[in-house]
Amino acid sequence: MIRLVAGRLVASVVILFVVATASFWLLHAAPGGPFDTGERRSAAVTHAMEERYGLGRPLWQQYGHAMARLVRGDLGVSMKRDVAVTALIAEHGPISAALGGLGLLAAVGLGIALGVVAAWRRHTWIDHVAMTAALIGISVPAFVLGPLLIAAISIDLGWLPPARIDGGTSLILPAVTLGLVYLGAIARLTRGGLADVLDQDFIRTARAKGLPEHRVVVKHALRVGITPVVTYLGPATAAMISGSFVVEKIFQIPGLGTYFLTSVFDRDYPVVTGVFVFYAALLVVLNLAVDLAYGVLDPRVRQAAGAPRERAARAAR
Amino acid sequence: MIALGGAWRTWRRHRVAAVAGVVFFVVALACALGPVIAGAVGLDGTTIDPRLGAVPPTPAHWFGTDTLGRDMLVRVMIGGRIAIAVALVTTAIAIGIGVTYGAIAAFAGGRVDNLMMRIVDALYGFPTVVLLIVVMAVTGTRSLVALFAWIGAISWLTMARITRGQVLALREREFALAARALGVGPARILARHILPNAAGPVIVYATLAMPQVMITEAFLSFLGLGVQAPLASWGTLVTEGSSQIVVYPWLLWCPAAVMAVAILSLNFIGDGVRDALVGDAST
Secondary structure, three states: OHHHHHHHHHHHHHHHHHHHHHHHHHHHHOOOOOOOOOOOOOHHHHHHHHHHOOOOOOHHHHHHHHHHHHHOOOOOEOOOOOOEHHHHHHHHHHHHHHHHHHHHHHHHHHHHHHHHHHHHOOOOHHHHHHHHHHHHHHHOOHHHHHHHHHHHHHHHOOOOOOOOOOOHHHHHHHHHHHHHHHHHHHHHHHHHHHHHHHOOHHHHHHHHOOOOHHHHHHHHHHHHHOHHHHHHHHHHHHHHHHHHHHHHHHOOOOOHHHHHHHHHHHOOHHHHHHHHHHHHHHHHHHHHHHHHHHHHHOHHHHHOOOOHHHHHHHHHO | OHHHHHHHHHHHHHHHHHHHHHHHHHHHHHHHHHHHHHHHOOOOOOOOOOOOOOOOOOOOOOOOEOOOOOEHHHHHHHHHHHHHHHHHHHHHHHHHHHHHHHHHHHHHOHHHHHHHHHHHHHHHOOOHHHHHHHHHHHHOOOOHHHHHHHHHHHOOHHHHHHHHHHHHHHOOOHHHHHHHHOOOOHHHHHHHHHHHHHHHHHHHHHHHHHHHHHHHHHHHHHOOOOOOOOOOOHHHHHHHHHOOOOOOOHHHHHHHHHHHHHHHHHHHHHHHHHHHHHOOOOO
16 A cells, blocks of 8 residues: 555656646747737836746756746746736635535536436336436536526526626536536446446345345445446546636636636746646546545455556456 | 346347437538538528628528528538547547557556556546647647647547457457467567457447547637637537527527537447447446
8 A cells, every 4th residue: 555655656746747847848839928918018128027037048947947946846926917826726726626526526426326226227217217318418518518507597597696606506507517527427337337246246145134225235336336436536537627617718717727728828837837737736646545445445455466456457357 | 038128228229329320420411411502502601691690590591690690500510520520530540549559558568568558547647638728729720630639649548448458358369379379470460360359349439439529629619729710610619609698599509409419429329339349238
């Protein structure tokens, strides 16, 4: 376990280094800079601003400077707003985190419930309806669902606010828009994983012991059958970050995604690199948590040796 | 009885997949030929008619017209050409990269394999779409070729894993051992004997990857980074429509419905192909 965590930490440092480097060179190789905008200002002012942010120095010096700062945990200062990037993340991040957390929570809770019911009542109309609904959920992208929800629920019915964040209810529509795709995917994964497990010997044993059906399904089968869903949580969160860009744009939410996109177009170098590194770090931590969760869920994984995913696969065979 | 239930279900799902296949074929055919036919009756989807403006669906304009008086049905069909082209070409690119990568990893084995698959693992947890956004935004390329290449470049991971698993299983089978015993080189064994047998799961995943790729293209277009005017894709049409949903709802509904139908039918086809080729794990 300790070896796993240590190995992952080394890998994470490499990933974060690659992200920061790639982002730096991509941005600086691209035409245009943060101060090449349509605003009217004298050449001297532009020059002074570029000096202030060290843009006049050779690129490799800027790169070295940026990396040295990063090692100290300093993400730099926004060139457009003159605010520390960490402060910007602290300001806009919680809004996005609330949105993503709510969306993911709903998707996991409802998705697993739907998948369990479908697997339990396999090959009945309940299964077919649930899985067709899940497939429809996967097939309607957020940028289609969002405007339709606004039109139907906010404007025609007047139930929920169409945009912006003011109060708890204004998060409901964005979270639904963000989470529906994952709800469908999680329902399908749960059904698939659980259906495999329900045919195995230890489930027959549990039934033979005379356990009530809900205990067999929830406590015995689901614990192992949920593994595909746990695996999916890493990629799902990664996808949710990009999903939040869309949802924040549709609902005019001032989250980190909106701010990141603006910064990309503005060539605000430190913000783009800083937020990108932040996203990557978030996912690295989450993936490690997912790997550790295997051990908690499936006792066979805990005792075996080797990489967790391969262990899980071997154990399942 | 159970076996009968399973067979009934398989047949049912195949029927659903067959219907979905017909639906997708019709949509694709309409996109391919529709603009030509519409052009013959004087609808080209590009002629601007400000006096006409946005009109709701009528017998003359089945999907209505947009604010510039352009026929929406023709625009949706033209958008579909690009969306479907992106799906086909990009999936092909993803198959090319993924199959090559997975096959090399499996055949190299040992440390090389381990390193290559660790890289795939790392990329799985990597915000590739965020990278895609940065790349599309900063390079400023608005060519379709770049769009194909970049979406393909981030969509090959699962393909690589599937191929590796297949190759690892197949290389120990008798026919591969026989070929080796006859002195056939590894590259030839891979190309002639193993990969054709690994095609099933790859095809299944390719079918399921197509709608994903379509969504990615529309997603980039929605953020203003994908297909640019004067070209239109379903993504750009949905984007335009979503800003006018209250006043001109058909501008969102028509492209959104067609896009959702296309994606849904591709997903149904993928499920059906999987059942047919791999066998449903649950039956």
